[in-house]
Amino acid sequence: GAGVSQTPSNKVTEKGKYVELRCDPISGHTALYWYRQSLGQGPEFLIYFQGTGAADDSGLPNDRFFAVRPEGSVSTLKIQRTERGDSAVYLCASSISPDTGELFFGEGSRLTVL
Amino acid sequence: EDQVTQSPEALRLQEGESSSLNCSYTVSGLRGLFWYRQDPGKGPEFLFTLYSAGEEKEKERLKATLTKKESFLHITAPKPEDSATYLCAVQSAGGTSYGKLTFGQGTILTVHP
Numbered sequence: 037g038a039g040v041s042q043t044p045s046n047k048v049t050e051k052g053k054y055v056e057l058r059c060d061p062i063s064g065h066t067a068l069y070w071y072r073q074s075l076g077q078g079p080e081f082l083i084y085f086q087g088t089g090a091a092d093d094s095g096l097p098n099d100r101f102f103a104v105r106p107e108g109s110v111s112t113l114k115i116q117r118t119e120r121g122d123s124a125v126y127l128c129a130s131s132i133s134p135d136t137g138e139l140f141f142g143e144g145s146r147l148t149v150l
Numbered sequence: 151e152d153q154v155t156q157s158p159e160a161l162r163l164q165e166g167e168s169s170s171l172n173c174s175y176t177v178s179g180l181r182g183l184f185w186y187r188q189d190p191g192k193g194p195e196f197l198f199t200l201y202s203a204g205e206e207k208e209k210e211r212l213k214a215t216l217t218k219k220e221s222f223l224h225i226t227a228p229k230p231e232d233s234a235t236y237l238c239a240v241q242s243a244g245g246t247s248y249g250k251l252t253f254g255q256g257t258i259l260t261v262h263p
Binding site for chain 1: 196237239246248250253254
């Protein structure tokens, strides 16, 4: 596609439920990133994939968060037992290689946990 | 731990009124400093990368500069379409990739016609 695509754009769920957020990066981009942005704050790094493997997951806040990229393209961020504090915009970004900080961001998935 | 602080938090300008946004940072070896623009409801859009003190980059009405402690984003004769949140981010040496960035909280710029 022309840009990074994220679905759903909005997700409302109840505390304790399981959520999946999907990211379709720009074709040919090998590096994929997930960031989280709370209201009034800058994006916060969660995890980085180079190809199919998670090269750096140091930003995942706890073991309720997990992400996969099984075929080196589409990625899914999975959140178990959601908590109200998980409410934020989850941004996905891709880049043509890990050697650049020029990231192409999607529009984000806004998660609201009631 | 890398830290980025942006000021002011919000800036209101009249069209044509030039000004600067500040980004102060502490990082264990700077690999790169980045400026992004974010419109409401959208993801950040890349503007500039700066690598070393003294470096400058320009794009239309924007010019980014870098010192050892801070970066400035100068906006010359702004237009209403320059209204957005401007984000500064750093990447430290030794990181796993250039894309693992530490962002500041952003400066919300509003330009009135």
